[in-house]
Structure formats: structure tokens, C-alpha cells
Amino acid sequence: MANFQLDHKTKTDKYSYKAKKGLSRKLVGEISRQKKEPEWMLTTRLQALDQYLKMPIPAWGADLSQLNFDDLYYYLKPIEKPYQTWGDVPPAIREVFEATGVPQAERAMLAGVGSQFDSEVIYHSLQKTLAKQGIVFLSMDEGLKQHEEIVREYFGKIVPYGDNKLAALNSAVWSGGSFVYIPRGVEVKLPLQAYFRINSEKAGQFERTLIIAEEGSSVTYVEGCSAPAYSSASLHAAVVEVIVKERARVRYTTVQNWYKSVYNLVTKRAIVEKDASMEWVDCNLGSKVTMKYPSCVLRGERAHGSMLSIAVAASGQHQDSGAKMIHLAPQTTSEIVSKSISKGGGRSSYRGQVLISPQATGARSRVVCDALILDPESRSDTYPDNRILSGDATLEHEAYVSKINEEQMLYLRSRGLSVSEAASLIIRGFLEPIIQELPMEYAVELNRLVKMEMVGSVG
Amino acid sequence: MKSPILSISRLQVVVEGKKVISDLDLEVAVGQVVAITGANGSGKSSLAQAIMGDERYRVAAPDGEASSSKVTFEGKDLLAMSIDERAKAGIFVAWQNPITIPGVSVFSLSKSSFEARGYKIDKLTEFKTRLEEIARDVGLSKEHITRGVNEGFSGGEKKRLELLQLLLIKPKLAILDEIDSGLDGDGLKIVGKLVAQMKLKGTAFILITHNKKLLEEISVDKIFEMKYGKLSTRS
Numbered sequence: 001m002a003n004f005q006l007d008h009k010t011k012t013d014k015y016s017y018k019a020k021k022g023l024s025r026k027l028v029g030e031i032s033r034q035k036k037e038p039e040w041m042l043t044t045r046l047q048a049l050d051q052y053l054k055m056p057i058p059a060w061g062a063d064l065s066q067l068n069f070d071d072l073y074y075y076l077k078p079i080e081k082p083y084q085t086w087g088d089v090p091p092a093i094r095e096v097f098e099a100t101g102v103p104q105a106e107r108a109m110l111a112g113v114g115s116q117f118d119s120e121v122i123y124h125s126l127q128k129t130l131a132k133q134g135i136v137f138l139s140m141d142e143g144l145k146q147h148e149e150i151v152r153e154y155f156g157k158i159v160p161y162g163d164n165k166l167a168a169l170n171s172a173v174w175s176g177g178s179f180v181y182i183p184r185g186v187e188v189k190l191p192l193q194a195y196f197r198i199n200s201e202k203a204g205q206f207e208r209t210l211i212i213a214e215e216g217s218s219v220t221y222v223e224g225c226s227a228p229a230y231s232s233a234s235l236h237a238a239v240v241e242v243i244v245k246e247r248a249r250v251r252y253t254t255v256q257n258w259y260k261s262v263y264n265l266v267t268k269r270a271i272v273e274k275d276a277s278m279e280w281v282d283c284n285l286g287s288k289v290t291m292k293y294p295s296c297v298l299r300g301e302r303a304h305g306s307m308l309s310i311a312v313a314a315s316g317q318h319q320d321s322g323a324k325m326i327h328l329a330p331q332t333t334s335e336i337v338s339k340s341i342s343k344g345g346g347r348s349s350y351r352g353q354v355l356i357s358p359q360a361t362g363a364r365s366r367v368v369c370d371a372l373i374l375d376p377e378s379r380s381d382t383y384p385d386n387r388i389l390s391g392d393a394t395l396e397h398e399a400y401v402s403k404i405n406e407e408q409m410l411y412l413r414s415r416g417l418s419v420s421e422a423a424s425l426i427i428r429g430f431l432e433p434i435i436q437e438l439p440m441e442y443a444v445e446l447n448r449l450v451k452m453e454m455v456g457s458v459g
Numbered sequence: 460m461k462s463p464i465l466s467i468s469r470l471q472v473v474v475e476g477k478k479v480i481s482d483l484d485l486e487v488a489v490g491q492v493v494a495i496t497g498a499n500g501s502g503k504s505s506l507a508q509a510i511m512g513d514e515r516y517r518v519a520a521p522d523g524e525a526s527s528s529k530v531t532f533e534g535k536d537l538l539a540m541s542i543d544e545r546a547k548a549g550i551f552v553a554w555q556n557p558i559t560i561p562g563v564s565v566f567s568l569s570k571s572s573f574e575a576r577g578y579k580i581d582k583l584t585e586f587k588t589r590l591e592e593i594a595r596d597v598g599l600s601k602e603h604i605t606r607g608v609n610e611g612f613s614g615g616e617k618k619r620l621e622l623l624q625l626l627l628i629k630p631k632l633a634i635l636d637e638i639d640s641g642l643d644g645d646g647l648k649i650v651g652k653l654v655a656q657m658k659l660k661g662t663a664f665i666l667i668t669h670n671k672k673l674l675e676e677i678s679v680d681k682i683f684e685m686k687y688g689k690l691s692t693r694s
Contacts (some may be wrong), residue, residue: 261637413541429607
């Protein structure tokens, strides 16, 4: 199996273009010019910039006061254009990716791979048989070049730039990300994978992803994120828009292991049509602060949305995550399962909303929050916001906060396991419902990262 | 008598401030099978827990005196060892009420406890095959191995899982704490067969039970009765 790793090692300092720190109209124009974009995209970017400057920094959720928006590089271009074979990728960058195991994983088990390095996608591939079926998997920049009409139809329609300050920022300076188009009735069996790497200190990464699944199609999209160890803050502010048309199924899986100086402020939303299904699987291990609440707008009858998430908050980390399920049509269903582990003074919060509108007759929703707190210094909170405006809808909400079970520890120790071995086995058991939903190489990596994180944390 | 593997002298055990075992002496030799019977609450399970090393069962002295409790395992001071060190040294306790651990598979528990004792696994596939064979021997299915530890197991299946671990680990000393409760006639026969087999290879046993049927299945070298935290020889 591929030795897939989301680590904090290897880095390089070669760029083909590196903008000065800070944000300006001139910079936004320069990004658009370098990308040779159509006029409407530049207009959108500049409108979004105006909106960004008008909006306040969110006062709710995690503390963002330490993040200096003027002390960031907003555009870092490592190479001129993406490569299609790893052999062509410059050695310094290739080395970073070889260390992550992405190229090896691609050979073994992926339908397509995109790899982003700071602001740009440096490598992209799709199996030829899939391309022949009409599947499109490109960097967002290439997507805009090759399929401008489709991008223009959907870009910013699911997450408009006025949605929130970070979405506005992303819309102004976006670069990279994936463009995925799955034609009607096509089922993609293997996952499409994107790998995001922040390389430079004080870098901002603003990828933009758009996934369109036509009627009756299905796809699994997997992303991994990591960054080298730096002491000063970096910012990752992505926007992901997904359209799941009638009877289509999309699963979007993330394993995030940013270094603990990265602010991870992400907006993800899906529109889910009749009899369609959208599943978010979200694993947050890294970052200093994460604020992320993937949403499903259940717009068609019997549409289904689900969110399965795990957050690990260690010393100095605040994982503020959750989900939003907006029921707008009859018989729609949703499920949120949110698990968290807090340790060493770390803080995890579940912040979620379930809204069942008056039209959503017979809608059902279930929310389960399950928090494991490993020591008295750590903290876990839940902020549920559940609104039922339909008479015959049902909503179940369960929340558990627990410590490691002493009897389980004793039982395992009586079988020869040390305190830390026993604790890590119990923690793995706690995570198992999510790990079994991950592709193999991600499951292995998540297990490894959690194990590393837990060394010395119990006993 | 062969050399003792476990030697207990003047053992005192206190649980939540209450003395449950006082001045207990016991010697168990390599390959010897000892049964301890007695009424509920007489201190049988407390003895098992104290040997296992559960910190809630404190080995203590009467007020104001230095502790005279002495327990050696293969000549080493057992009381100085932690619960996992005792397990690694070769002590296995089959729990009276085995614990459920959601999400941790029987396979994963077996692998961890096997490796914790210093055994090396060269091929996981072979290990799995072996585990499946042992499961069959104790009356469990392959499917049980993939399930969470005791998740959805019946009372009898939980006990069979304890037997599976016993057979896998092959300890030097096994303490079976009311292994019969929850087991049917077939289950008791399995215990009898297993004790006879393992005894031949040198495993010593302490059987804690008040089930006459179990004692009929097993050839026992010595039977003690426990009353108010003290042992007396029955035969």
C-alpha cells in the first residue's frame, strides 16, 4: 500500500511569482491578469473585494483576533501551469509530494488526482477512460478556461460572495481548487482526490471548488490538507460549492492536518435536489483555529444530507465545527454525527443548525454530538440551533460528553496493554464509525496521526 | 510439590475502607489446578482482583501496623508491579463480567494483547487464521472476531471470548472468575478440556466457582473454601 502521509516536514522556497504581503485592488487585478481570466470574473472578484472590506470579522465562534490579515501573502504562484506527469514537476516541489505519498496513492487506487501548492494546482490527472465518459476533473483555473459557460452558470450561486466575510475574501482572491463535472447517469467508482499543501510561511490559500453531479450520477471526492511547521499564522479560506441533481450522490471527504499555526476558515455548501444525496465526511486534526460548518440545502423532495465529522483539539487548538441542514422540501432527511476529542487544554465546539421549513412536511433529522474529554484542562461545547417550522417533522438531538471509561482501561490493562496503549485503543474505537467511512489510505493515515497526537496524553 | 509459581502469605485486602481479605495464605504450583469455592461476598473475586492488580483492591495493613502481605510470582514481588506488568509477567484473569468496548474489534484487542506480551506477529493473515481456529474451539464464529469487544454478545459469548483470549495468550497462571456463569453444558465441557490441555503445558489455574458441575468437568488438585476473607482446605 502507498505510504500516504499528511505530515509537516519538507518545504521549498522557489516561486515563479510571489505577490507582496497584503490585499489591494491592484493585487486582485494582477491575479486575474496572470490567469488570463474573462472580464466577468474580474468584475466578480472586485465586487467581492468591496464586500469583503465592508463586512466585519465574525464576532462569534472562535477567536480570530490574533490573525493579522495584512501580514499574509495572498498570491504565491509556484509554477506557470500544472503538469500532467509527476516526472515534469520541478524536483523541489515533487519531493514535497513524494513525502506525502500522493503520487504512489494515485497509481494504486485513484481515478484522478489534483495537487495544489500554495496558490496553484501544480499537477493534475484523470484516468483516460473517465475522460472519455465525459467526466471533467480539472483545476478550477483550467475549468474556467475550458468550460467557461458551466462555471459562469454555477460560480457563486451556492455560496454568494456576500454570504460571509471569508467567502467574500475567497471570491476576491481565489486561486486553484477543483472543477468537477459528472455527466448524467455516470457513476465514478474510484475516488477523485485533491491534495492541498500550504508551503510558505504567512501564506494565504484560497482554493475554490465546484462540483456538479448531473442526474443519477455519483462521485466520491477526497481531499487531504497539510502544511510545514511554521510559527507565524497562515490562512486557509476555501469555498466549496456542490450541486447534486436528481437521484445523484456525492460524497465529499476531508482529512485536514494543517500545522497548528494555520487558520482554517472554510465555507462548504451543497444544493441537493429530489431523491439526491449529499454526504460530508470531515476530519479536522490540525490547524490553530478551524471554523467550518458544511451545509446541505435540501431543495428537492426526499433529498438526503449527512455530515459525519471528527475533530481533535489539542493544546492551542480550537476546532469550531458542525453542520447546517436546511430542509426546504417534503420528506427530506438529514443526519449529523459529530465526534470530538479534546486534550491538553484544547477546545472543540459543535455549532450546528437544523432548519425545517414549513414546506418540509414529514421531514426527519437526527443530530448526535459525542465528545470525549481527556483531561480537566480541555473543553467541549455544543451550540445547537434547531428550528422546526413544519408541524409533522421530527428532530432528534442527542449529546454526550464523556471521559475515558475506567472499566475499559482496567480490562485492557489486565490484558497487558500499558495505560497509553489502552487509551489509544479506546480512542480508536471511538473514532471507528468515521474511520470505516474513509478510503483505505486515509483511514491508515488518520489512525497514525491520532496515535501520534495521543502519545503521552493519558496517564 | 513442584516449585510454587504463586505464593501468597498473610494477604490483607481493603476495598473502600472495608477489609475483604485478611491473613490469607495460598501457594499454587506450576501446572497445578486449585479451586476456590464459597458463598457470594466471601472474598473470592476480591482475591482475583487483588492478584490481577486492580488498584481499587488495596493490599493494606491493619491500622497502625506495617503491611505483612507478601505475594510473589515466580519469586518476584508481585505487589510492586502494575496491572499491565503483572499481565506481561504471565497472569491472566478471565473476568466475571467482561467489559464491552465499542469500536475496538476482537481482532484488534487480540493483536494488541498478544503483542503486549512480547510475541511477534510475522504474518497478520496467519494470526487471523489462528484466531479463527481458536474461536471455533471455544464455540464462537469468525464473525465474532470482527465485532467490537463484547458488543451485542450474549452472556455465554462473553465468557467464550474470555476463553479465546486465554487460549491465545497461554499465560503461566490463569484465574477463572466464575467462568461457568452464563455458560451452558457444552461451554463447561470446553472449559474442562482447555484446562486439562493447558495444565499439561504448565499453566497453573485458580478456578473461582460455586458450580459443582464445573468441578466435575475438571480434574482439580486442591479445593479451598473461602469464608469471611479466609481460606480453608476442603480436600
